[in-house]
Amino acid sequence: APIDPMSVTFQPATGGMNPSGPVLSRRMSDLEGLFADTAAWQEARDGADPVVYEVASSPVPEAPGELPQSITTIHPGTVGGEFHMTKGHQHPNPQGEIYFGLSGTGGLLLFDGTTPKWIPMAPGVIGYIPPGWAHRSVNTGDEPYRFLAVYPGDAGHDYGWVLEHGMGWRVRRGAAEPQLVPFRSE
């Protein structure tokens, strides 16, 4: 059933929402197969197994016609030189999605199966994900990178697509700027 008009208050210190729907936490152990350096990933998993990112959702349901929102916080860090990132997904019912940078520095990596694109993200930047583009977020800074996502409630989430096709590039720490390297170079 559709829900009533409502507002949600963003909690800048934590990336939480009030009122809130489910909050999801992804630890290193949840991210098998993501990072190119498997040995470095195993070491982090078997050690502190840190939380890499968290996703807070508004109470708006993932239902046709609705526009659910979520706030993702990616904690800073690297695994074998590769920046902390989200799993990344494709929307099986292809529709656009909007990201809005809230704090920290990061980027939006998009891939249509042929051509990768990189959108640098910072507070105040709107990143647009057109229908059919897989997307992954990356924290390229030294503080938490946080953004709001708004997406159609019937878009769905396909995580297998990225595991199968990759994302075109990997994003590594460089001397000054983040380095975009071919996905399958290692």
Ligand code: S6P
């Ligand atoms: C949902 C939107 C984001 C991500 C979140 C975590 O369509 O793109 O809320 O779900 O950033 O990323 P992932 O790839 O683990 O879902």
Ligand code: ZN
């Ligand atoms: Zn999405």
